Amino acid sequence: MASPSEPSENEVIEFVTFVAGEQSFCIEITQIREIRRWSPVTLLPHAPDHVLGVMNLRGAVIPIFDLAAKLGLGRITPTERHVIIIAAVSGQTIGLLVDSVSEILSVRSDSVQEAPNVRGDDTTSCVLGVVPVEDGMTRVIDLRRIVPNATEGAA
Amino acid sequence: MKPKVLAIDDSRTIRELLRACLENAGFDVTTGEDGVDGTTKFPEVSPDVVITDINMPNMDGFGVIDTIRRGEVNRSVPILVLTTESAPELKARAREAGATGWIVKPFDDASLVSVLKRVTGL
Amino acid sequence: MSNSIRDTFFEECEDLLDALIEGLSEMSAGTHEEETVHAVFRAVHSIKGGAGAFGLDQLVNFAHTFETVLDRVRSGEMEIEPDLMRVLQRAGDHLSDLVEANRIESGVDETTHAGLLGQLNGFLGKEGEDDVADDGAEEFVFEALSIDIGAPMETAPQTAGFEIRFTPRPELYANGHEPLLLFQSLSQLGSLQVTCEYASPPLGASDWQAPAASWQLTLATSEPEHAIHEVFEFVEGLCELDVQPIPVGPEQPEQQVVTEPAQAPPPTDPLPKPDHPRSAEPRQESRPDPKPAGPRPTLRVDLERVDRLINTVGELIINQAVISQRIEEMNLPSGAGLTTELEDYKLLAREIQEGVMAIRAQPVKPLFQRMSRIVREASDATGKAARLVTEGESTEVDKTVVERLADPLTHMIRNAIDHGLENAEKRAQAGKEPVGTIRLAAFHRSGSVLIEVSDDGAGLNREKILEIAISKGLVSPEADLNPGEIDNLLFMPGFSTATEVSNLSGRGVGMDVVKTAITSLGGRVTIQTRAGEGTTFSIVLPLTLAVMDGMVVTVSDQTMVVPISSIIETIRPSPGELHRFGVDGWLLSIRGSYVPIVDVAGCLGTGDSRADIREQVLLLVQTEGQSHCALAVDGISDQRQVVIKSLEGNYGHIPGVSAATILGDGKIALIIDPDAVIANSSASLRRLPDPRLEKELPHGIAL
Numbered sequence: 015m016a017s018p019s020e021p022s023e024n025e026v027i028e029f030v031t032f033v034a035g036e037q038s039f040c041i042e043i044t045q046i047r048e049i050r051r052w053s054p055v056t057l058l059p060h061a062p063d064h065v066l067g068v069m070n071l072r073g074a075v076i077p078i079f080d081l082a083a084k085l086g087l088g089r090i091t092p093t094e095r096h097v098i099i100i101a102a103v104s105g106q107t108i109g110l111l112v113d114s115v116s117e118i119l120s121v122r123s124d125s126v127q128e129a130p131n132v133r134g135d136d137t138t139s140c141v142l143g144v145v146p147v148e149d150g151m152t153r154v155i156d157l158r159r160i161v162p163n164a165t166e167g168a169a
Numbered sequence: 170m171k172p173k174v175l176a177i178d179d180s181r182t183i184r185e186l187l188r189a190c191l192e193n194a195g196f197d198v199t200t201g202e203d204g205v206d207g208t209t210k211f212p213e214v215s216p217d218v219v220i221t222d223i224n225m226p227n228m229d230g231f232g233v234i235d236t237i238r239r240g241e242v243n244r245s246v247p248i249l250v251l252t253t254e255s256a257p258e259l260k261a262r263a264r265e266a267g268a269t270g271w272i273v274k275p276f277d278d279a280s281l282v283s284v285l286k287r288v289t290g291l
Numbered sequence: 292m293s294n295s296i297r298d299t300f301f302e303e304c305e306d307l308l309d310a311l312i313e314g315l316s317e318m319s320a321g322t323h324e325e326e327t328v329h330a331v332f333r334a335v336h337s338i339k340g341g342a343g344a345f346g347l348d349q350l351v352n353f354a355h356t357f358e359t360v361l362d363r364v365r366s367g368e369m370e371i372e373p374d375l376m377r378v379l380q381r382a383g384d385h386l387s388d389l390v391e392a393n394r395i396e397s398g399v400d401e402t403t404h405a406g407l408l409g410q411l412n413g414f415l416g417k418e419g420e421d422d423v424a425d426d427g428a429e430e431f432v433f434e435a436l437s438i439d440i441g442a443p444m445e446t447a448p449q450t451a452g453f454e455i456r457f458t459p460r461p462e463l464y465a466n467g468h469e470p471l472l473l474f475q476s477l478s479q480l481g482s483l484q485v486t487c488e489y490a491s492p493p494l495g496a497s498d499w500q501a502p503a504a505s506w507q508l509t510l511a512t513s514e515p516e517h518a519i520h521e522v523f524e525f526v527e528g529l530c531e532l533d534v535q536p537i538p539v540g541p542e543q544p545e546q547q548v549v550t551e552p553a554q555a556p557p558p559t560d561p562l563p564k565p566d567h568p569r570s571a572e573p574r575q576e577s578r579p580d581p582k583p584a585g586p587r588p589t590l591r592v593d594l595e596r597v598d599r600l601i602n603t604v605g606e607l608i609i610n611q612a613v614i615s616q617r618i619e620e621m622n623l624p625s626g627a628g629l630t631t632e633l634e635d636y637k638l639l640a641r642e643i644q645e646g647v648m649a650i651r652a653q654p655v656k657p658l659f660q661r662m663s664r665i666v667r668e669a670s671d672a673t674g675k676a677a678r679l680v681t682e683g684e685s686t687e688v689d690k691t692v693v694e695r696l697a698d699p700l701t702h703m704i705r706n707a708i709d710h711g712l713e714n715a716e717k718r719a720q721a722g723k724e725p726v727g728t729i730r731l732a733a734f735h736r737s738g739s740v741l742i743e744v745s746d747d748g749a750g751l752n753r754e755k756i757l758e759i760a761i762s763k764g765l766v767s768p769e770a771d772l773n774p775g776e777i778d779n780l781l782f783m784p785g786f787s788t789a790t791e792v793s794n795l796s797g798r799g800v801g802m803d804v805v806k807t808a809i810t811s812l813g814g815r816v817t818i819q820t821r822a823g824e825g826t827t828f829s830i831v832l833p834l835t836l837a838v839m840d841g842m843v844v845t846v847s848d849q850t851m852v853v854p855i856s857s858i859i860e861t862i863r864p865s866p867g868e869l870h871r872f873g874v875d876g877w878l879l880s881i882r883g884s885y886v887p888i889v890d891v892a893g894c895l896g897t898g899d900s901r902a903d904i905r906e907q908v909l910l911l912v913q914t915e916g917q918s919h920c921a922l923a924v925d926g927i928s929d930q931r932q933v934v935i936k937s938l939e940g941n942y943g944h945i946p947g948v949s950a951a952t953i954l955g956d957g958k959i960a961l962i963i964d965p966d967a968v969i970a971n972s973s974a975s976l977r978r979l980p981d982p983r984l985e986k987e988l989p990h991g992i993a994l
Contacts, residue, residue, distance in 0.1 A: 183337075
């Protein structure tokens with residue numbers, strides 16, 4: 015499995031888990047810059063549905079994506095209760111709007127399983143792998159599939 | 170106290186090479202960017218030895234030697250001429266102008282330091 | 292050898308090459324001064340010196356030959372005539388190539404290299420001789436310490452040592468020598484015995500012209516005689532030196548005791564003024580100039596530091612805007628005095644910002660000078676004689692602009708020579724002088740930088756352009772295009788005017804690449820052409836890349852910014868000035884002409900419900916095709932300086948939007964690219980599909 019940080023066998027990886035479109039997802043903690051409350055964004059013309067707009071993060075222009083919409087799980091109508099996860103990948107910084115952040119999950123790298131190869135819908139193409147948790151499982155997001163103009167991708 | 174060298178060359182590359190080599194050999198290095206800059210710094214630095222290029226804008230190496238040798242202070246300081254010219258007449262001219270010795274570019278660190286020690290005893 | 296010094300060398304080479312090319316072009320134009328030739332010589336000389344330090348032999352050898360020719364020119368032995376100038380300029384170009392090849396550790400074209408070396412040697416009168424490399428190699432032996440291979444090599448020591456008589460003259464001390472040091476060097480060759488003899492100096496006399504002391508030295512050594520002379524190398528001519536070998540035999544001195552060499556008598560006043568050994572007349576070249584005519588002192592700063600500073604100042608400008616807005620919202624009584632302070636703060640912030648931006652500003656001169664080479668090469672490749680005329684070389688623009696304009700300018704100049712200029716025959720028919728002129732000019736105009744590339748050729752052949760565009764399917768055969776629009780077809784991807792692809796302009800780049808490069812710098816490029824007189828490409832660039840003056844507008848509840856530079860005027864039209872046109876289009880009548888109105892919200896796809904045109908504000912702008920257009924927005928709120936933030940880094944390009952900025956309330960506002968918005972409007976769409984447009988736009992004006 016090609017995890018961005020290429021962990022060796024049995025290394026402990028920390029993930030931040032969160033809920034989007036009623037499913038549990040997670041992102042490796044090293045890719046996360048900060049977590050903020052939703053605040054209104056500036057709309058972008060000609061943007062796909064899952065692009066909510068851009069926000070100002072200490073002088074930087076950060077695009078905000080509706081993760082559920084990107085994954086084909088329906089659009090979120092953002093309110094102040096919603097959360098934006100600021101993440102960085104391939105030199106780009108982006109924000110992901112999610113329903114709520116759940117917890118920090120520490121697992122051994124060998125407990126991350128490759129995502130079963132089911133039909134390539136929007137969700138499965140953005141998921142790197144799955145991690146079993148007490149009440150089910152959480153899906154590891156491949157940020158490189160989310161950022162708009164990343165040239166390299168987990169193809 | 171470290172012995173002081175004033176190194177005058179209009180080439181930044183050569184200045185940096187000289188600085189690296191001489192600092193490594195335990196000298197306290199001041200550089201000058203051309204003859205005018207070098208001779209302006211000369212009195213305040215009061216070096217134990219001067220190394221100067223010949224071909225420079227504003228004031229050439231002969232000008233440097235002349236200015237120092239005719240100056241009020243430290244006028245018999247050893248002055249080494251650093252030059253790519255190896256023509257004998259140029260050496261003769263440098264000596265006549267008052268140069269103590271010469272170093273032909275490109276120099277290697279060991280030779281440079283050895284010539285320097287030879288004329289300064291440092 | 293440290294890599295950072297190697298980097299310094301190549302950095303310095305850039306400066307030296309700029310100076311070289313500049314000097315050579317002055318020499319070529321005959322506008323040079325004597326110092327120019329010296330500066331040219333020094334540039335090549337310094338490159339040679341540095342290259343030698345890094346063992347870049349090919350570069351050293353070429354620079355050496357080049358320098359030798361220049362030395363003859365500077366001494367007046369050789370006359371500056373056109374043939375020589377041609378070779379010198381090409382040698383300069385080749386030297387640039389050699390430096391670059393060495394920097395990236397690749398090779399150069401051997402034929403050119405050998406050819407130019409041959410030509411240079413031709414001027415030195417040793418054509419065909421193959422000794423250049425040897426010359427170069429010999430030059431760089433470390434002579435001061437080298438062993439004289441010319442001296443007979445002794446197979447076994449023939450001597451037991453040497454008797455040396457050494458009598459220094461006053462000049463020896465004056466030249467900074469110290470006999471003690473010479474003795475120390477000698478003692479490293481063997482065991483040394485020193486006896487000092489004082490000549491009886493006339494009491495009270497300070498006649499240092501006469502030798503005051505001499506030394507008798509006995510050196511027991513197996514070293515050959517030239518080793519002794521090497522020690523005295525620097526003092527030759529400054530002393531009397533007599534070296535006598537001591538033959539091997541029983542007379543060999545028994546005494547092996549090394550005595551401390553006597554301290555030389557200290558030259559208390561070795562240079563009495565009246566008897567100065569050297570001429571009192573200072574040489575012209577060495578006279579210290581009280582006001583050196585050289586460049587003003589400069590400071591080299593890591594570019595990253597400057598950019599960090601620029602970013603911070605950008606934040607300061609935003610912060611200032613935020614504070615202003617907050618205070619305004621507080622509705623303080625007008626006598627609070629804060630307004631004046633705030634105004635000062637604003638001015639100071641702006642001053643700092645301008646000062647910081649000025650650090651990055653550089654004259655376009657080196658960029659323009661590089662283009663003279665392009666003209667020469669293109670002229671050679673096409674067989675069309677051309678010369679470059681430059682204007683406004685001291686115009687300063689942002690460093691990034693200078694760097695990123697090189698490729699577009701190169702392409703435009705090649706294009707101008709290849710396609711713009713006529714061949715000699717046609718020029719003669721047209722009564723033009725045989726040598727074509729390429730003009731490269733830069734100047735500031737109302738907060739922008741204008742760069743023009745013109746030729747005095749035949750002008751654009753619009754018929755042919757249209758024909759090509761139709762044949763390539765870039766435009767429909769029925770299209771009714773005005774001349775400006777036809778000219779702009781040149782910038783369309785996939786367009787190339789060369790029916791037969793010449794090896795010059797046909798390097799797989801079209802004018803569309805030029806346009807993209809300029810647009811990415813926030814600039815615009817326009818064409819003016821006159822049949823029989825030539826064509827001018829004008830590039831308008833923002834003065835700085837980080838900040839611009841913008842008009843803050845409202846477009847369907849979103850705050851946006853329109854660059855002031857593109858706005859001619861703002862208009863609140865009276866109902867009588869608005870005319871319906873087509874299905875849902877409008878025209879504005881202004882000063883007797885009709886101007887199409889483009890609805891910004893519609894073009895950007897941000898407006899769900901179309902605003903009533905009669906309540907909107909119009910911004911009259913000039914389009915790339917030189918015609919006018921009115922942008923309709925919902926309102927205008929302010930005019931202010933905004934800090935440009937790229938959207939491309941974290942997101943990507945948005946059609947119709949050039950960048951974003953952060954407003955006083957911390958919100959992001961998009962900066963509109965008026966040209967792209969107009970190009971995207973369906974008015975243009977119908978006839979000129981714009982490549983930047985990714986999907987059909989919902990609203991627009993039909994014309």
